[in-house]
Amino acid sequence: MNRLINITLIISISSVTLPVLSNDSEIEVIEVRAQKRVQPLQKVGITMAAFGEEQLKELGVTDVVNVAANVSNVQVNYGLGNNFFNIRGLGLNEFTSNLDAPVAVHVDEVYMSKGFMTGMTLFDIEHVEVLKGPQGDLFGRNTTGGAVNFFTNKPTSYFEAGVSVGYDNYDTLTTENFISGPLSDNLSGRLSMYITEQGEGYYYNTNRQDDEGAVKEKAVRGQLLWENDDGTSALLSMHYGKDKSELHPYEGVGNTLPDGSGFCPAYLDGTVQGDNANCLRGLDLIFNPGQDISQYYPGESDPYITQNNLSFTVDNESIGGLVRIEHQLDNATLSSITAYEQFSQDQREDSDGSPVTSVEVYWFTEFKQFTQEIRLSSDFDHNNWNYIVGLFYEHDDFDNADYLTAYLPFNGLNNYSKYNQKVDAVAAFAHIENELTEDLRLISGVRYSWEQTSLTGGTYKGEGLKSIGGEEQPVTITGVASTAANLSDGGQRTDENVTFKAGLEWSPQEDVLYYGSISTGFRSGGYSVAFAATQDELTSLEPEEITAYEIGFKSTLADRSLQFNGSIFRYDFQNGHIDVDAPNSPVPITINAAEIETIGAEIDLQWVPIDGLKLSSGVGWVDAELKSELTLQTGIGEVQLQGNRPAFNPKYTYNGQARYVWELHDGYDLIFASDWSWRDEQYLEVNNQPSNLIDDYWIVNARIALESTENDWRISLWGKNITDTQYVTYLNDLPAFGWLLRGYGAPSTYGATFEMKF
Numbered sequence: 001m002n003r004l005i006n007i008t009l010i011i012s013i014s015s016v017t018l019p020v021l022s023n024d025s026e027i028e029v030i031e032v033r034a035q036k037r038v039q040p041l042q043k044v045g046i047t048m049a050a051f052g053e054e055q056l057k058e059l060g061v062t063d064v065v066n067v068a069a070n071v072s073n074v075q076v077n078y079g080l081g082n083n084f085f086n087i088r089g090l091g092l093n094e095f096t097s098n099l100d101a102p103v104a105v106h107v108d109e110v111y112m113s114k115g116f117m118t119g120m121t122l123f124d125i126e127h128v129e130v131l132k133g134p135q136g137d138l139f140g141r142n143t144t145g146g147a148v149n150f151f152t153n154k155p156t157s158y159f160e161a162g163v164s165v166g167y168d169n170y171d172t173l174t175t176e177n178f179i180s181g182p183l184s185d186n187l188s189g190r191l192s193m194y195i196t197e198q199g200e201g202y203y204y205n206t207n208r209q210d211d212e213g214a215v216k217e218k219a220v221r222g223q224l225l226w227e228n229d230d231g232t233s234a235l236l237s238m239h240y241g242k243d244k245s246e247l248h249p250y251e252g253v254g255n256t257l258p259d260g261s262g263f264c265p266a267y268l269d270g271t272v273q274g275d276n277a278n279c280l281r282g283l284d285l286i287f288n289p290g291q292d293i294s295q296y297y298p299g300e301s302d303p304y305i306t307q308n309n310l311s312f313t314v315d316n317e318s319i320g321g322l323v324r325i326e327h328q329l330d331n332a333t334l335s336s337i338t339a340y341e342q343f344s345q346d347q348r349e350d351s352d353g354s355p356v357t358s359v360e361v362y363w364f365t366e367f368k369q370f371t372q373e374i375r376l377s378s379d380f381d382h383n384n385w386n387y388i389v390g391l392f393y394e395h396d397d398f399d400n401a402d403y404l405t406a407y408l409p410f411n412g413l414n415n416y417s418k419y420n421q422k423v424d425a426v427a428a429f430a431h432i433e434n435e436l437t438e439d440l441r442l443i444s445g446v447r448y449s450w451e452q453t454s455l456t457g458g459t460y461k462g463e464g465l466k467s468i469g470g471e472e473q474p475v476t477i478t479g480v481a482s483t484a485a486n487l488s489d490g491g492q493r494t495d496e497n498v499t500f501k502a503g504l505e506w507s508p509q510e511d512v513l514y515y516g517s518i519s520t521g522f523r524s525g526g527y528s529v530a531f532a533a534t535q536d537e538l539t540s541l542e543p544e545e546i547t548a549y550e551i552g553f554k555s556t557l558a559d560r561s562l563q564f565n566g567s568i569f570r571y572d573f574q575n576g577h578i579d580v581d582a583p584n585s586p587v588p589i590t591i592n593a594a595e596i597e598t599i600g601a602e603i604d605l606q607w608v609p610i611d612g613l614k615l616s617s618g619v620g621w622v623d624a625e626l627k628s629e630l631t632l633q634t635g636i637g638e639v640q641l642q643g644n645r646p647a648f649n650p651k652y653t654y655n656g657q658a659r660y661v662w663e664l665h666d667g668y669d670l671i672f673a674s675d676w677s678w679r680d681e682q683y684l685e686v687n688n689q690p691s692n693l694i695d696d697y698w699i700v701n702a703r704i705a706l707e708s709t710e711n712d713w714r715i716s717l718w719g720k721n722i723t724d725t726q727y728v729t730y731l732n733d734l735p736a737f738g739w740l741l742r743g744y745g746a747p748s749t750y751g752a753t754f755e756m757k758f
Contacts, residue, residue, distance in 0.1 A: 025611045026560040032129050033151070035431065036109075036138055036388055037380055042554045045443060045505040045515030047567040047602065049074075051128040053153075057714065057755065066720075069677035069699060070655045071130055072602045072620030077648050078730040078743060084115045087132050088569070088600055089624050089649035090145030093579045094528065094590045095732070097365065098398050098421050102145040102523045102544065102577075104135070108152055108237065110322055110339040111371055113142070113396060113423075117343055118150075120219045120241025120318040124178055124192035126153045132602075133548050133569060134521025136499025137445025140392060140427050144521040144546040144573075154235070155188035155225040156180045161758040168751030171199025172215065186226055193220040202747055203249055207307040207355040215245045219318075231328025238321035247312035250353040250732070250741040251303050303726055303744045310350035310360055317344045331379045341369045351404075353741055359404065366399040380433075388431040396423040400529075419457030419529055426450045431501075443503040443517070448496075455491040455527050495543050497522045511556040521546050523577060528590035542575040542592050563606040571598040578646060578686050580632055588732070593686075594628035596646060612663070617656040624649050632687055644688040650680035650696075663709075671705040684731035697727040699745075713756045724748035 030041035032050045041050055049071045068076045068085060077084045077091045084092040085103040092101035092115060105112045112118050128150050135143040159181035166174040178192035194217070201213030219241035227233040320341035327334045345365035352359040375390030398421040429447035436442055503517030523544035552567030573596035579588045600622035607615045630641035645651075655677040662670040678698050685692040700722050707714035730743030 025608055027556055027563045027606055027608060032127075033149070034129055034131055036375070037377060042511070042556060042563070042565075043507075043513060045441075045503055045513065045517065045552075047132040047550065047552050047565075047569075049130045049604075051130075053126055054711075066675070066701065067128065067130075069679075070618075070657060070675055072604060072618035072653055072655060073132070073600060073622055074130060074620075075648070075650070075653070075679060076729075083119075085130075085145075085148050086648050087130070087146040088571070088620075089598060089622050089646055091648055093647050094577065095579060095588045096529050096590065097363075098400060098419075098529060099526050099541075099577070099590060100142045100524050102142060104139055104141075104143045104147045106139070106147065106149045108150070108322060108324070109337055109373070110341070111139075111394065112341070113369060113394070114343070114367060114398075116316070116345060116365075117318070117341055117367070117369070120217065120243060120316075121221075121239055121320070122150060123176055123194035123219055124153050124221060126151045132567075133550055134499070134519045134546050136519060136521040137429055137431050137447045137501045138388065140429065140447055140499070141425060141449055141451065141497075142523050144523045144544055152221065152223075152237075153178070153180070153190065153192070155190040155223050157182055157188055162756065164753060164755040166751055166753035168749050170202065170749060172751070173197050173199075174753075183224075186228055188225050190223045190225075191220070194218065198245075201246055201248075203304045203306050205249070205306045205308065205311075207309060208311070210311075212306060212311060213246050213248045217241070217243045217245060233324075233326050235324040236321070237324075239319070241316075241318040243314055243316040243318075245314055247314060247347070247349060248743055249306045249308050249312050249350065250730075250743055251306070303742075304747060306353070307355040308350035308353050309355050310348065312349045313347070315346040318342070331383075333377045333379075335373075335375050335377065337371075337373045339369075339371045341367075343367045351741070361405075362403040364401040364403075368397045370395045384435040386433050388429075390429055392425075392427040392429070394423070394425040396421070398422070417458070417529055419455055421527070421529075422454045423524075424452050425524075439507050441505040443501065443505060445501040447499045449499070449522070450494075450496050451524060452492065452494045453524070453526050455529070458529070491527060491540060493525055493540050495525050497543060497545070511560070513554045514551075515553070516551040517548075519548050519550075521548070541577060541590060544577045544592075545574045547572045561608045564603075565605075566601070566603045568601040569599070571596075573597070576626075576646075578626075580641075580686060593626055593630060593641075595626075596624060597627050598622060598624040612661040614659045615657070618654070620653040622649060622651060626686070639687050639689075641686060641688075644686055645683055647684055647686050648682060650682040652678075652680040654678040667709045669707050669709055671703075671707065673705070674700065674702045676700040679727075684728070692731050694728040694731075697725050698723065699725055699727070711757070714754075716753045716755075717750075718753065719748065719750040721746060721748045722750075 030050055030052075031038050032041045032044065032048070033039075034041075034044050034046050034048055041048070051067060068074045073088045075086045075091075077086050077093060084101050085105065087103050090102045092099070092103075097114065097116065100113055101115055105115075105118050107118060107121050112121075128148065131139075131147045131149070133146055135147045139147050161179040162177065164174075164176045166172075174194075174196045176192070176194045178190065180188070180190035182188045196215050196217045198214040198216065200211040201215075203212040204210075205212050219239065221237065221239040223235065223237045225233065225235050318341075320339065322337060322339040324338075325336045343365070344367075345363060347363040349361050349363075350359075351361045372393045373390060375388055377388045378386040380386045400417070400419055400421070402417040404416065427447055427449045429445065431445040432443075434442040434444075499520045499522060501517060501519040503515060503519070506514045508514075525541045525543040527540050548569060548571050550567055550569040552565070554563075554565045556563050574594065576593040576596040577590055578593040579590055581588050600620065602618065602620045604618040605616060609615065624646050626641055626644050626646065628642060632639040632641055655675070657673070657675040659671065659673040662672070664670055676698065679696060681693060681696045683689075683693050701718070701720045702722055703716055703718040705714050705716035724747055725745075726747070727745050728742050729745045730741075732741045
């Protein structure tokens, strides 16, 4: 599935890329590439977390949902089979897939502009870095929330190979293998592959008497690395992935008015839950308005029991590659990264979650992306001032056809949204670091961005009861200059933006860093297209802009056995993008929310109290509020949004990890590890109604492993969500039909994994 899952990662609030120290009584020195060069994490004036391969294997982490859970003020948003990072309350909440997320994801420094692009590329991972706050100078567009950067393992000059096989209680067999080594004097290669076959899903459908939600994925990556003695290298990397999984089905909760006029008052008040509804959800021709439908729904006692009539299936394919060329000059490095990505999506879902044929959606997407970055980096080892300058180009071609069929006596319709979106983006950037004194550094950066978005096509709808063959009428769009234009003639907008960063880093002593910065970022404008029912719902979006203020510190204390980091920040948004419900639209639409204000703080701690025992924890606080006067029109009147908290924005987060290595005799180690996280209550819709407020929840994972001290094999027993917490991860209002859909995270799972290296 198009999810950020099934990657062998490692979790730690400050994990390793290249460990310099290996003493079990000391905190390791971590090296990262957050500023497009290798630096110690504790010397970088950016609030961030890094995740390295070996620690992840020790903790048994196999998906980035766990990565997010173990970083303060970070979580993963779910939707339409995709997972999106949410950093400090900023993430993709939009229903339509043609819009870009405010947290940019890069794989081997290649920007993945759409959330569905990454799922089948994230395996054989070397390390991951999570950068918090806008990264407008070096990473550019769509980094208002931050950036998540994945780096895959590269070909080695020596032979190595590895195999990992895992099995769990849902009949899931997972294997990840690789082989790497020299092919000639200057050429080396690496081949890696990943396969997951899940025999049964987490869900059981009592209507169709079958399991649901099984994962079936496979992916392969091949790489060639050529290097010579003159400082020139060229990397060719190609990947392919296939996904024929089942998406996790929805639990239906909300209801519609008996007369079909929109919101159910009880639902809006948050009092309609599961089978106690007195106004009808999933209205179908076999029902009468107001009929008791509790017999058709299991209620909330077991969210993994479903009764939808249509299975949630995908048939997705991903192919892509990159060419990276680097040449070492006298005092600088010239780098070029050329990449192409192609993704096809064929997906269907039962959008009402009921046992009757009510609302079904089919998604068909073909997406192509070409990117080119060229940059020149000075030699940071010998100068008091250094620079990175570069150029970036991106071209996207997005073909989409979404079909929605609804058989409703109060408003039968057959909508489909068919459009093509093209994006061209160009940027020039510069990043400069000046050593003002031995202890004080000035960090500055600027980036100019130009982008043009063109859209042709639109939403078509057939009116009337059972109007599958009804008359189709195009919906129009408000153009850039507020001029009504039929989408069949095309919509086009052009945006320019200048983002910057200015910061100071002060190191009064070797293991202490204080930093502060002012930075800006922007998220691309565009069109909220999917199933828009009126012209107003197709009004183009202005770019989202952010100004961020942040101060923080990083310290390593107590003979390097204690690491203590913290930061406080404030965000001011203009034209923030939010998802809202429209009474005439079958799906949520995206609008500009004008002003949003966010303040927050984070504290991260690592401690090695005794040899072999490592403890870490993180606490986050975010307070966000919509400042503009915004009013949501609903079927029962107006709902005021000013003062509300944005969606997917818990006020507090907490995470912790513990790992103990017991050294046995005869070359064996026994490892005990656990990680846990807590997320505060949060609204999953910006209207902040009780019906979309989810409770706070804990997730606890545990693992025990036996390994050789040579690190050539390991066998592990593990459990995830061992307390079997039921927690909501996805919510979708469908006000045109008057019901609410919810999705849940995975229940308790347990299994075993065997790993061997040669």
